[in-house]
Amino acid sequence: EDQVTQSPEALRLQEGESSSLNCSYTVSGLRGLFWYRQDPGKGPEFLFTLYSAGEEKEKERLKATLTKKESFLHITAPKPEDSATYLCAVQKDTGRRALTFGSGTRLQVQP
Amino acid sequence: NAGVTQTPKFQVLKTGQSMTLQCAQDMNHNSMYWYRQDPGMGLRLIYYSASEGTTDKGEVPNGYNVSRLNKREFSLRLESAAPSQTSVYFCASSEYKGTSVIYEQYFGPGTRLTVT
DSSP: OOOOEEOOOOOETTOOOOOOEEEEEEEEEEEEEEEEEETTOOOEEEEEEOOTOEEEEEEETTEEEOSEEEEEEEEEEEEEGGGEEEEEEEESSSSSOOEEEEEOOEEEEOO | OOOOEEEEEEEEEOOTTOOOEEEESSOOOOEEEEEETTTTEEEEEEEHHHHHHHEOOSOOOOOOEEEEOOSEEEEEESSSGGGGGEEEEEEEEEOOOOOOOOOEEEOOOOOOEEEO
């Protein structure tokens, strides 16, 4: 059974305190791994797609990396506006379009 | 561009009532999706439409029906609402050019549904 597990469930950081969020997956035939940001009361906002192990993507203070078993979202010198829930999702190597989502990591950055 | 829009934003239903959630996208995407989000369970796919004229079941289709009205619009219908369908419903869309290429999905703002 496909599984996506995100850790920690919640993370509280001080402004400027760098950290990493983890997304581990057990999926046969991974086609892509996606990171989304979700603010309270809003829909998920697309951040990154990673396609193969060793790939890295960056956007402002965020950097996503991918191995054969997990992905990390590194947050460098976070600001309070980075506070959100970060979701990880995977797509399998089939014709179906379904994404399998993790439960997310709730990040709070305090000033 | 508005992206993906959903109506209504909030809805309260009594058990047994029916309703239709509306979704539209203006990005000229071929594929559209309906998800539900419940605390601690992540987003789960209800139905999707790979392209206009086709629909397929997702992970949790029971109790729902969908209609791909045209390329822009994809509606989700609850024929007889149950308390277990209390959730936040998200519509999403993506490009689709065959199974060899995957594209990110873009989400709407959600509909918060309570069934009493």
